[in-house]
Amino acid sequence: MSSESRLYTFSQETKDHLRKFRLGTSRSNDPQAVIYMIDKTTKEIRQDDDKTVYKTLADISDDLPDHSPRFILLSYPLTLPSGRLSVPYVMIFYMPTTCNSAMRMLYAGAKELMRNTAEVTKILDIESAEELEEIPEKLGAA
Numbered sequence: 645m646s647s648e649s650r651l652y653t654f655s656q657e658t659k660d661h662l663r664k665f666r667l668g669t670s671r672s673n674d675p676q677a678v679i680y681m682i683d684k685t686t687k688e689i690r691q692d693d694d695k696t697v698y699k700t701l702a703d704i705s706d707d708l709p710d711h712s713p714r715f716i717l718l719s720y721p722l723t724l725p726s727g728r729l730s731v732p733y734v735m736i737f738y739m740p741t742t743c744n745s746a747m748r749m750l751y752a753g754a755k756e757l758m759r760n761t762a763e764v765t766k767i768l769d770i771e772s773a774e775e776l777e778e779i780p781e782k783l784g785a786a
Contacts, residue, residue, distance in 0.1 A: 652754045653688045654761055661691060662717075662762050669719030670731060677704050680715040680758065682750055689715070689758060705773040713751040714738045715758050722783055732783050735764040741771050 654662075661678075669676045676699065679692040692714070698704045708714060716736035724730050737755055739748065759767055768782055 651687055652682065652757055653686070655688065655690065658688075658690050659761065665697075665717060665719075666733060666763055669733065672719060672731065673721055674699055675701070675718065675720045677701075677716055677718040679704065679707065680717065681712075682754055684750070687750075689754060689761075701776040701779060705776050708738055708773045709740075711740060711742045711744075711747075713740065713743055713747055715751075715755075715762075717762055717764065718779070720779065720783055722780060724784055730784075732766065733764055734766045734768055734783070735759055735762055736776075736779070737767055737769045738773075739769065739771060 665676075665678055676697055678697055680689055681692050682689050692707075694707075696707070698707070704716060704718075716738060717733070718736055719731055719733050721729065721731045735758065737751075739751065755767070768779065770776065
C-alpha cells in the first residue's frame with residue numbers, strides 16, 4: 645500500500661461517482677466536468693460541495709477558487725484534424741500561483757492517487773482559470 649493511499653481517502657460514494665462519471669461521459673457529445681477538492685482536516689478527496697456537472701469551460705472557470713488548488717475531471721468531445729471524433733478524458737490539475745505552500749504540498753501529494761483512482765491517462769497542469777480556454781488546443785482540437 646503506497647503512502648498516498650494511507651494519507652488520503654476516498655469514500656465509497658466518491659469512488660462510485662468517479663467510475664460512473666468516467667463511463668457515462670465516454671460517449672457524450674457535450675463537454676462534462678466535475679471539480680474535486682481535498683478536505684484539509686480529514687484528507688478526504690471528494691467532489692466540491694455543489695455536486696455540479698459543468699457543461700462549459702467558462703462555467704468551470706467561474707467556480708474555481710482564486711487561492712486554492714482543485715482537481716478537475718474533464719470529458720471533452722472534439723474533432724481531430726483527421727476529422728475523427730475523439731472524447732479525451734483528462735484530469736486538470738489547477739494550482740494557482742497564489743496558494744500557500746501547505747495547500748501546494750497537500751494537492752501535489754494526492755495528484756497521482758487522484759489520477760489512478762479516476763482512471764485518467766493524461767494530466768494537464770494549469771495555474772489560472774484563464775488557461776482553461778487553451779484546453780481544446782492542448783487536447784488536439786482541429
